[in-house]
Amino acid sequence: MANTNDKSPSFKMQKTYFVTQITLRILAISVTMAAAWLMISNKETTVVYGIQADARYSYSPAFKFFAFANIIALAFSVLSVILIFVLGKMAVDPICFYYFFLHDLTIALLLLAGCAAGTSVAYVGKYGNNHIGWMAICDHFAKFCNRTQAAFILSYLGFAFYLILTLISAKKLQHLQD
Numbered sequence: 001m002a003n004t005n006d007k008s009p010s011f012k013m014q015k016t017y018f019v020t021q022i023t024l025r026i027l028a029i030s031v032t033m034a035a036a037w038l039m040i041s042n043k044e045t046t047v048v049y050g051i052q053a054d055a056r057y058s059y060s061p062a063f064k065f066f067a068f069a070n071i072i073a074l075a076f077s078v079l080s081v082i083l084i085f086v087l088g089k090m091a092v093d094p095i096c097f098y099y100f101f102l103h104d105l106t107i108a109l110l111l112l113a114g115c116a117a118g119t120s121v122a123y124v125g126k127y128g129n130n131h132i133g134w135m136a137i138c139d140h141f142a143k144f145c146n147r148t149q150a151a152f153i154l155s156y157l158g159f160a161f162y163l164i165l166t167l168i169s170a171k172k173l174q175h176l177q178d
Contacts, residue, residue, distance in 0.1 A: 020168065021084050021100075028161040029077045032111070035154040036070035039063060042151070044144040055137065055144040062117040063148075069114025070155055073107050073162075080104075094173065101169035108162035115155050122148055 043056045057063040080103060087096050126145060128136035138145035 017168070017172065018084070021165070022081065024161050024165050024168075025077055025081045025084065028107075028158050028165075029074060029081070031154040031158040031161070032070045032074040032077060035151040035158065036067055036074060038147050038151040038154070039067040039070070042144055042147045044141050046140050048140045053140070055141040057148075060118075060121050062121040066114040066118030066151075066155070069110050070151075070158070073111050073158060076103065076107055097169055097172050101166060101173060104162050104165040104169055108159055108166055111155060111159040111162060115152060115159060118148075118155075119152060122152065 039057045043054065045052060045054050047053070057067055080100070084100075122145070124134060125141075125148075126136055126138045128134050
């Protein structure tokens with residue numbers, strides 16, 4: 001007869017947790033890779049008021065931070081998937097869940113910081129700032145702005161995946177502590 005007071009998670013719950021972790025991390029890998037690629041390969045040359053002008057992500061420190069935040073998130077996401085497979089075969093250890101919680105929280109915050117920095121510059125590029133004389137550039141660099149916007153959408157999606165992973169890890173830790 002099975003003991004109903006047993007606190008070890010059932011096999012089905014473990015499998016669901018494992019599949020959810022892998023799925024969300026693979027989705028995070030996909031969107032951060034796409035966001036980084038879109039940003040790094042993003043450039044456009046056009047003529048503005050008779051002068052040839054370039055728009056590149058590397059001209060803005062905020063856009064560089066955004067691109068590198070996505071690259072770092074991508075690298076650590078790949079590493080975390082490998083660790084999930086390695087540690088998934090081992091016994092359930094609360095310290096592993098704690099480390100994954102810290103990892104997921106750190107990556108989520110890194111992505112959020114990159115998105116926030118880049119979004120603020122992109123906003124000025126799209127709408128300008130009449131109070132200090134900055135004109136909007138998206139009228140002249142539509143392709144550049146559209147690709148940048150797509151990169152931000154993907155990166156915010158990566159942030160959402162990592163936020164969900166953080167919440168799942170926190171819930172798992174809470175469940176193990178009870």
